[in-house]
Amino acid sequence: MMKQFLLLIFFIPCSINLSGQENTLASKKRLDFAKTYFELGGNLFPSFTGKRFLGNSITTFEHPGSFNPYLNWGGFHFWGHAEFYVSFPLTQLNLKRKAETDFQLTHYVATGARFLPWAFEEKKIRPYIGFSWSALDFKQIIKPNEDQPTLSKDFMLVPDIGFLYGYKDFAIRIGVNYFHSNAWQYPMSKTEFEEISTPKFNLQVGLVYSFESSHDKNPETNKKWNSYPTVSRLSLDATRFGDFFVGIGPSVSFSLAKSEYNKSDFPYLNDKLSSSTYYDIALGYQFNKANLFSALSFRNPRYENTGYGTKQTIQKTSLAFEVSKFLTDYSGFVPYIGLNIAYDHIQYSENTNDADRKLTFRKVEPGITVGWDILPGKTEEYLILRTNLRWYPLSSLDIDNKSFDFSQLEYNLIQVVFYPGRFLKSRHKIGFNW
Template sequence: MTCVFYVQSTAQPYVEGGQTRHRFAQLLIGADAVLFPASGQTFALDGDGSLSDFTPNAALVPRINIAGTHFWGHANFYISIPVANVLDNSVPFGGDYTFNPGVETGLRVYPWRIEEKKFRPFVGAAFAISDWQQNSNRGSGAFAHQTRFPVQLGLTWQRKQLLFELGAGQFLNNQTDYYVSPNDAVEIELPSTYFWLGCNWQIETTLSAEKSWKSGQTAATVERLEEKRALSGWSVAVGPSSAFILGRSPRNDKLYPAIGRHSGAAIFPEFGLGYYHYPWDAHLNLAFRANRSERSAYGTAQVLQRRALTLEAYKFLFDYHGFVPFIGPHLSREWLSMEETVQRSTPYEGSEVQWVPGVTFGWDIRPNQLQGFILRTNLRYTPTQNIGPEGGVSFRQLEFNFIQLVLYPGRIKRMQRALR
């Protein structure tokens, strides 16, 4: 009646066993390497102080993948976390640059479901916040953050628990303004076309509970525990989260245009303590996160820090073969701080405590009501939030926790007690 990670004896549970709720989704963990051919355009100051354009070199970026196949092999929700470019990144006339394609979050759709020893084409779409920075003899430039939307085509081939992937993508929205010196702003074009080759390991997490479901044992147990009010209970949760700061910051646009806008934090831990109410099929959760964002360029630096304790209540909407979406409001207690340094002076340093409303939404993979743990994806949108004078610096953000482990530590004990 509890579910453990299960290394399947067959690689295709949804093919051999049918489209049941316990075969709806599988966890994927893996890696790939992304190649960006030499492309795009940026500028550098030559020895005479004149602007000269150049094309960035090719980039090769390893990535770590966390994903999940859903809808019995027809869809793949994924997040790809880049490590670093391993190829040359020198700039003409001296200096270097940093190019990071950004954490990519998206969906790939398979018209024909993934099956072992068969090539399966996919189309995909995603979003990412790419980083670009140039350093020269005039100082270290800012990291420019550009929100971009790649579209993709590719093939997947599966052998046992391994999914091999070959694909090509094209980023959209590739132009952004960049200060190549404290006073020289130019429009640059980021590398946009890319190819990748990767491998992901498929892990089955729910199939072990199918036998009890088919035999009727699960339904009978749920009925008995429902009568004894033993299906509600406390939960603890942990998982990697990310935050994307939305909108521009009037203070930076006016006073520090060279450092640009903050993008948020790529990865930080999220912890949760909650209570699941079975009769309402609803969850009350208290989530804690702490994240940081730093911007600097040509002697100016700005550091934002945030700690958030968020009370959220969400209602599960329906159950589609174990895919259970939810939505609800939240109210967050936010401890915000900002520190600015300009040529060793500190024009602003301050902190604020705010109450901020928002909305939480996402979905659970819930094969039945008896699981000792589930996997959850949640997003939080905060529509209004900033800090500081001169219009402030934006803290308005979208948080995305792609895969969270939610444990019900008391459920097993209560179930055992109720069944005695």
Template sequence: MNKIIITIIMSCLFVFNLQAQDKTSQKQRLDFARMYLEAGGNFFPSFTGKQMINGEVMPIDYSATLNPYITWGGFHFWGHTEFYVTFPLSQINLDGNDAQHKMLHSVATGARIYPWAMKKGKLRPYIGFNWGALTFEQIPQTGEKHTTIAKDFMLNFDVGLMYSYKKIAFRMAVNYFPNTKWQYPLSKTEMTEVKTPSYSIQFGLLYSFDATKDNTQKNLDQWNSYPSVSKLSYDAKSFGDFFIGVGPSISFSLSNSAYNAQEFPYLQQRLASSSYLDFALGYHFNKANFFTALSFRNPTFKTEGFGTKQTIQKYSWALEANKFLIDFSGFAPYIGLNLAYDTIEYTEEVDGSKRSFNYSSFEPGLTFGWDIVPGKTNEAIILRTNLRWYPYSSFKVDGKAFDFSQLEYNLIQVVFYPQRLSLRK
């Protein structure tokens, strides 16, 4: 599935790049740098479920909700493509009663394709997809002290309209969620199927700005003279540069835990971490289209329910080597290998009894990502997205595997090259 999605993305970007070359005699490389901030809300319709009351399974109606969000994104490829990251804020019940559930769709990262380029004063349709996680929690109404949260990582789709007016734009869209059936525990031994809504209606208000407007005309003319499709090393002047980077991240396990499946089937089986920062220190070999980096991450995973709580604190150092594939007018994807040294602190609490273990191991992984580069290798600050996959990430509890098969999303990392800044000055 991942290979198919990557192929679709690259094919769409290449086609739109060729369209822009045909339609624009003086193409502007920097048009992709129009960033935006968006605030809006998703309307989710009501749905039904089940609850446990005095040992008996009873039906329950969940209210329709409005879920506010904020998004950080940008338009690329002359208004044909949009990349973004969305963060859910809260949930507002629309029936006025006390909340009986919490459900948030957290988008890790996504892309939208505009067949007709975004233009001021024009209404434009788009289609898109994103990787996201569902958080569902049933809030007890009968004094039950313990509940649980179910999360999963899935591919979602959206279709919408965008109207742009100067720096302001309005969005109206329908989001489609193909994976809506979840096994949710009503007790330690009783499971039920919860079918959450398959769609939401989205409204958003955007404010866009030009991230490159403060550059000199000399820089703008130079960058706009670059070929639309070329190597990132095109026009590289120096052998290489050091960089530092930091950005928000989140981690997902892509497989079920054999240990939890046997010992705690009522707990969350695929874990998702809370947000954390990814720190990186590295060296970019400019002329070789290659960079190495040492990264540090410390995600925390928690799951609890019915008197049981698990906490996994992970400290990870990763040494990685990545090769840039090409530069599509400022969009530069790369792929590489990494080796992480992980230290894991596992804590388990069951009905007041607590125990802890520590594990350390080396974990090989794959890296895929992309840079947003206005000025190729002479730009001091760029935006980077990292996706790291560790297919063999696991440890054992009482001889049973606690499998992560972990995927790390470093959503948007700000990367700073001090040497390049001094050269520009």
């Protein structure tokens, strides 16, 4: 699935060159390449069948439909032909309350990409098709006991289709998401499991507000940035050898491999874990003329797994050193790839009705970094947005001679990166004294 996602990201520029016959690349200005947006909306899930013990037998009942509001942060890219976004679920509103049963069904979008065959324009309906790289959590609650486990389907590719209608800075979205993997082997107890199928489709509605954030206040700077070739090196016109930077942004981590230990000892818990949101903090130096950067990144993901009187907690504190190379600059979209090595301090705790225990691990893990920057002003930009993924294929623990495999993927959603030296230089240009 990782390969499919990366292919989708890098396929979009090629698709846009083949479509959009009404505009040539020469007529498309660099600073119109991207436009930021926020979207407030919701997903409407239909009702579905749940299962529970009644006496000594399994009976079925109906879970009501639900409305799940979300907040998206994203942007229109490639001159209105594509969207990239991340999604933050806000809550869940069940359409009907039940005294004896409840459920939680949460759709997390780590990132999504959509392709618009016709560029987004005001007062026109524009269809789109895309995929989101998502996670889906499901918990069935049979009252009065609410200690059932939350199961997760991580690293799903969820197709979606819909249309946008724009008016001034706003747009209305109506779409449909399709969940191809909707069957859960849900634990009715620690030892008995039943299949529950959640909805395959949901209806999405949203209100989008977009705004321009690429243009500089200086018209001469805008003219210079628009004069750059569509495809060029990031180092084009670079005058400084390099610049220090600091960055911070929200991240999540996913384990891509199943835990042999959980499958054996705790089959009613997730065997693949995902973390709560944490912050990726980076301090680094960009070698402008060499088209690469190095950085130290600090992360502290926390994983929790609970159900039927058992609680697993993994607290990871990690410091990674990485070196990444910028591949090209496509109108301000600048992908890169690199290598990193991380030192991890991991605290594992396990609490059950019978016993508690804590274990500590210290490990050195090699990894691969891929990502992209949004850089309309090349090496003159002092505040940019960065997205990166780090994959640690060898990340694992051994508990009771059984593997607790992570094959961990860290996804830094949107990192804000600040270059102090570039900022001071820009202030000096317009007459500020520092």
